[in-house]
Amino acid sequence: MEPWWQQPVSRRQFILRVGWGLVYGSLLSWAMATLRYMFPNVLYEPSAVFKAGLPGEYEVGTVTTKWVREQRTWIIRNSQGIYALWARCTHLGCTPNWFDTERRFKCPCHGSNFNIDGDVIAGPAPKPLFRAAVSLAEDGQLQIDKAQLENRPGKREGGTFFLPYKSA
Template sequence: MSHDENVEPKCCRRDFLGKAGVSAFLTAVGLAGVGSLVGLSPSVMPDPSKQFKIGPPQDFPPGTARVFEEEKVVVISDEEGIYALSLVCTHLGCVVTLDKGREQFDCPCHGSKFTMEGMVMKPPAPRSLDRYEVSLVSGGQMMVDQNVRLGPNEKLKV
C-alpha cells in the first residue's frame, strides 16, 4: 500500500488515547465539582425555630398591632380576627416600620408601602408581605408559625 508522507492520518491511536485521557480528566473534575456543590446547601438549616407563642387572644383586642422585633413579625387584631404579617420587605429584605397614624407599613430602604393587610400600596415591592399562620394551642395561647404561609385575608377567628 502506498503511503503519502505529507498526508497525516486524521486520527491515530496516540491522539485517541490523549483525547480520551483529557476527556476523562475533565469529566472527573466536572463531576467532582458538581458533587461538591451539594455540600453548600445544608440538609438542616441552622436557623432558630420558626414557631413562637404570643399569648392568649384576650391580650389582642381589636385595634391591636404588636411588633415582635426579634422574629420580625407583627400581630394585628381587627374586628374580623387576628393575623400575623412578616415585617421583612418583599423587595430586598429590609425591615418595614409600622406607621400607626397612617395605618400603613413603610420600608426605609426603597420606599415601598404596604396596607395594614400587607398589600402593596407602593412598589418596588413585588408582592404583599408574607402572612403567617396564627393558631390556638394548648394552654389557651396563640402561636405564630412562620413555616406556614397563608393567603390574603385569612385570619384567626376568635
C-alpha cells in the same frame, strides 16, 4: 472533508481522546461536588414557631408591634379575628415600621409602603407582605408559625392564616 464523526480515528487518537475526556470529566465532577459542598445540610437557625399570648390580649383594629424585636411579626386583630404579618419587606428583606397615623407599614431601606392587609401601596416592593399561620395552642395561647407563609389575596384571608375570634 468528511464531517468529524465520520472521519477515521486511529488507536492512538482514540486513547488520547478518552484520556483527555477522563481528565476533563474528573475536573468537572470535582467542581460540581465542590459546589454541592457549599450547600450546608444542617442549619442552625432559630425556630419559626412561637407563642404570642392569649388572643383576648389584642385589641380590635390595632397593629401589635411588641413581637417585632423578638419574633419579627406583627399581630393584627380586626372585627372578625386575628392574623399575623411577617415583618420582612418583600422587596429586599428589611424590617418595615408601622406608622399608626398613616395606617401604613413603611420600609426604611427603599421606601416601600404597605397597608394593614399587607398590600403594597407605594415603593418598589413587588408583592404583598406574607402572613404567617395562626392557631390556638392547647393552653389557649396564640401559636404563630413563620414557616408557613401566604400572601395571595383570597388564600391568605382564610385557612390556617386567619384565626376567627370574636369574644372579649
